[in-house]
Amino acid sequence: QSVLTQPPSASGPPGQGVTISCSGASSNIGNNYVFWYQHRPGTAPRLLIFRNDQRPSGVPDRFSGSKSGTSASLAISGLRSEDEADYYCAAWDDSLGGRWMFGGGTKLTVL
Amino acid sequence: EVQLVESGGGLVQPGGSLRLSCVASGFNLRSHAFYWVRQAPGKGLQYVSAISGDGGSINYADSVKGRFTISRDNSKNTVYLQMGSLRTEDMAVYYCARGGVGNYIGAFDIWGQGTMVTVSS
Numbered sequence: 001q002s003v004l005t006q007p008p009s010a011s012g013p014p015g016q017g018v019t020i021s022c023s024g025a026s027s028n029i030g031n032n033y034v035f036w037y038q039h040r041p042g043t044a045p046r047l048l049i050f051r052n053d054q055r056p057s058g059v060p061d062r063f064s065g066s067k068s069g070t071s072a073s074l075a076i077s078g079l080r081s082e083d084e085a086d087y088y089c090a091a092w093d094d095s096l097g098g099r100w101m102f103g104g105g106t107k108l109t110v111l
Numbered sequence: 112e113v114q115l116v117e118s119g120g121g122l123v124q125p126g127g128s129l130r131l132s133c134v135a136s137g138f139n140l141r142s143h144a145f146y147w148v149r150q151a152p153g154k155g156l157q158y159v160s161a162i163s164g165d166g167g168s169i170n171y172a173d174s175v176k177g178r179f180t181i182s183r184d185n186s187k188n189t190v191y192l193q194m195g196s197l198r199t200e201d202m203a204v205y206y207c208a209r210g211g212v213g214n215y216i217g218a219f220d221i222w223g224q225g226t227m228v229t230v231s232s
Contacts, residue, residue, distance in 0.1 A: 032217075033217055035219070037219070044206070044222040044225070045148075045206065045208075047218050047222075050211065050215055050218040056215075056218075086155070088155060088156050090219075096173070098170065099158060099171075099172055100146070100161065100170075101158065102148075102155060102156045102158060105155035105156065
């Protein structure tokens with residue numbers, strides 16, 4: 001069971017928006033940056049959001065991240081078929097000597 | 112082109128050993144931390160291990176501590192993961208990822224395509 005909790009699935013029709021949540025604790029999200037990754041099956045994972053809300057170059061502004069307290073969210077607007085993938089949040093966890101934690105992942109389906 | 116290429120995966124019996132390699136190209140390896148992340152069949156991403164740019168700081172997930180060893184050879188542009196006492200639950204695709212620098216510190220900003228490790232008798 002992951003320390004960072006995500007809904008297992010999310011969906012929306014093309015053109016609509018969807019938000020994926022990531023719930024943690026003070027030892028991870030509460031005190032550290034949140035990162036989001038997109039993973040299409042059979043491909044390399046891709047960095048989507050860093051430092052809670054920053055987009056790397058090349059990531060469309062349809063993707064946005066936010067953080068409040070011990071929770072974070074990834075919002076995707078104007079859904080496109082190529083957005084269908086698994087999405088993971090990640091954060092450093094300060095407890096037990098420190099380690100990186102990933103959420104369980106959310107499978108996004110574009111209906 | 113900036114890229115990471117993993118190799119060394121394969122079939123191994125429970126209790127056996129395997130060494131994974133991650134060859135980097137297109138950038139200066141020594142400036143970056145590196146990570147290993149795995150994905151078991153039907154499961155999500157799981158952090159395995161990390162090593163700093165100079166190799167002086169190393170971290171492991173509890174599930175592999177004492178069994179896996181991460182290392183790097185900057186002269187060969189390669190990061191390694193020596194895996195021992197392998198268990199069936201270690202079966203996964205193993206990804207190598209580069210740690211970001213500057214504003215990207217903490218981000219796993221470049222990932223390889225992964226190498227599959229199968230643990231079975």
